[in-house]
Amino acid sequence: MSSKGNSNFKTLSRKVIFKGKIFTLETVCKKAPNGKFLKHDIVRHPGAVVVIPVLSKDRFVMIRQYRSALDSVIWEFPAGTLEKGESPLACAKREIIEEIGFEARKWKKLGVFYPAPGFSTECLSLYLAHDLRPKRSAKDSDEFITRKILRLTQLQTMVSRGIIIDAKTLVGLLYYQMWNKKQASF
Numbered sequence: 001m002s003s004k005g006n007s008n009f010k011t012l013s014r015k016v017i018f019k020g021k022i023f024t025l026e027t028v029c030k031k032a033p034n035g036k037f038l039k040h041d042i043v044r045h046p047g048a049v050v051v052i053p054v055l056s057k058d059r060f061v062m063i064r065q066y067r068s069a070l071d072s073v074i075w076e077f078p079a080g081t082l083e084k085g086e087s088p089l090a091c092a093k094r095e096i097i098e099e100i101g102f103e104a105r106k107w108k109k110l111g112v113f114y115p116a117p118g119f120s121t122e123c124l125s126l127y128l129a130h131d132l133r134p135k136r137s138a139k140d141s142d143e144f145i146t147r148k149i150l151r152l153t154q155l156q157t158m159v160s161r162g163i164i165i166d167a168k169t170l171v172g173l174l175y176y177q178m179w180n181k182k183q184a185s186f
Contacts, residue, residue: 008033017041022081023122045122049092050079050168052110052176053100054130058152061100061132066144073144075158076166079124088125096129097137100147104129110175115167124168126175 010031018025024044032038053061066073080095082088089107097103108128115124150158155173158164164173 009038012037022046023120041119043116043120043122045081045120046084047082047088047123047125048079049082049088049095050077050124050126050172051092051096052077052126052128052172053096053102053104053132054128054176055132055149057180060150060152060155061102061147062150062155063099063145063147074166075164075169077169077172079168089127092125092127092129097135099143099145101134101137102129102132103135105131105133108179110172110179113171115171124171126168126172128176128179 012029012031014029015027016024017027022045026042026044028040028042030038030040055061061078063076063078064073065076078095078099080091080099082091086094089109092107093103106129108130110126110128112123112125114120115122155164159170159173164170
């Protein structure tokens, strides 16, 4: 998905400002094609996955999860950060078990997207998981998650009422609806 054609922007320097558990923050200085100097703060992120767990054509397993940055519990599709050397599909398979207690027999990659390309390198891979079956697993100790099965019409209502506010979930719903429409046209 990344188009590496950088249009003659030249990197002059990089400085790591912060190195955290998940991401690194650095300041990058560049010279633009018009000769101007640019300074940007960039979050370097290893990437993540979003999983759309489908029980049937219009029933999904959703989670409500506490998010510290918002100091709130929000509705989401299961998701997680890639571990070092982990493929996006392996991460998706791990996360669906950890977060909702299901595994999927069938997987379909629906796409990739960048949630905040103005300041972050994070790339999200979006997967459809279906033919689900229960699978026991221990949740991560820092996650506070409850799961609920919801119908597509319920999710659409929650979006229109501003109840679902998570961008990766909104993008996931859009991709799912486009994919589902394509399937119906065959």
